[in-house]
Amino acid sequence: MSLEQFPEQGSGLSEKRVRSRARRRGQLIAATIDSINRIGFAETTLASVARIAGVSQASVLFHFKTKDALLVATLRHLAEEYQAAWKTALAKAPADSIERICTLAAADFEPALVERKKIAVWQALWAEAKSRPTYMRICGERDAERSAVMVAACADALRAVGRGGESAEDCAAAIDSLSDGLWQRLLADYRSFTRRDALRIVFSQLKANFPEYADQIDAAARPRRTRVTKGSKSG
């Protein structure tokens, strides 16, 4: 989950140089997130990002050739973080299908992911995605892979309790759409609606959909020990 790779210019740079570069880019992406969070996507300019990062406008453009490239890098960063979160969680989860469903559902609300400013940026970029093919592509890839895993887990779980005739797609769509809606609410009602509220609702809906697994779902809901361990990069 390193911040950025540079496939464009991978060679000829000392490792130190590369890391320094990556750090700067990370700072600028963070500043972009801050800016969108504070003043919104439409109002975010190179000037606002530069000011928050404490550098000059030209410096931003030195690291990202264009404003658009900066925004795309920001979106990609969030998408990668999201993907890493659920993949890591899934890797640690038992192989049982209902456990996998619970794990995937809960992973959406890991503390690092539901930071208010990040949700704000997701919403903003996602809203713009419709008219920006590049954004759409990045977001689409994010969802496709996860969605496939969720559908498969739902199909398994349904089959295991003799409900193989029901639509696993619909089941997965219900769970995932609920997550999306709860994210939205986390952004809107951030004072009165918390991550714990969201998790409680998610698990209540899992139980409603899979009453046969009620005990297991309760058990999965209890260890609120959602260790994120995000820093661990392979290398």
Place this chain on the structure above:
Amino acid sequence: MSLEQFPEQGSGLSEKRVRSRARRRGQLIAATIDSINRIGFAETTLASVARIAGVSQASVLFHFKTKDALLVATLRHLAEEYQAAWKTALAKAPADSIERICTLAAADFEPALVERKKIAVWQALWAEAKSRPTYMRICGERDAERSAVMVAACADALRAVGRGGESAEDCAAAIDSLSDGLWQRLLADYRSFTRRDALRIVFSQLKANFPEYADQIDAAARPRRTRVTKGSKSG
């Protein structure tokens, strides 16, 4: 559900004049929706709206003093349309609590509301709302009233089946958040995901949450005769 009222300058204008004005404003709001739908919120300018509406930029500013006023009017228009839709639906629904829940849940997906371009505008304006107090207020009012009705209906329904101990707030939040998420998906997967898919999933979740009312929910799901009758203005 008339397009616009003019509380600011209500007097001294002939009725004809007032209506002509309202029509123009309606056209400009429609053009704004088109623009946001096509090129996104950030790229929408007075020029783009004027071009779509087929008038000059100055003409837009004659009817809406500022660009911001135009955007606020657009958001307000959508919010009023939304509110009118669920209120009308609710007025025609039986008084039974589960019927009211079904009606409210289904009202979110009336054909007039789930036009792709309208969802696109909702998403865009909602994403900006965080950094625009005025938007937030308009959206907040929209949700507060409806949410209260939904919570009350859930509380009734739960009590009626001896589950009064469960949280009606959570129940309502689950239903409403699902709707929000499904709206998002209607926008993203508009080719493969339709209004009917959304309705099917909503009703499946209602049944999962209220298995005691399965028959009634099925019955409510069947009459897909969602007449909108939107034109009827009280006069």
Place this chain on the structure above:
DNA sequence: GTCTATACGGTGATAGAC
């Protein structure tokens, strides 16, 4: 009411010194 013309500030991007 609608237009054309225009003022004026801010925006993304470049040039070139350090």
Place this chain on the structure above:
DNA sequence: GTCTATCACCGTATAGAC
């Protein structure tokens, strides 16, 4: 790499003719 200075352009908004 980072800065200041600068460019061309485009955004909102206004003025004034018709």
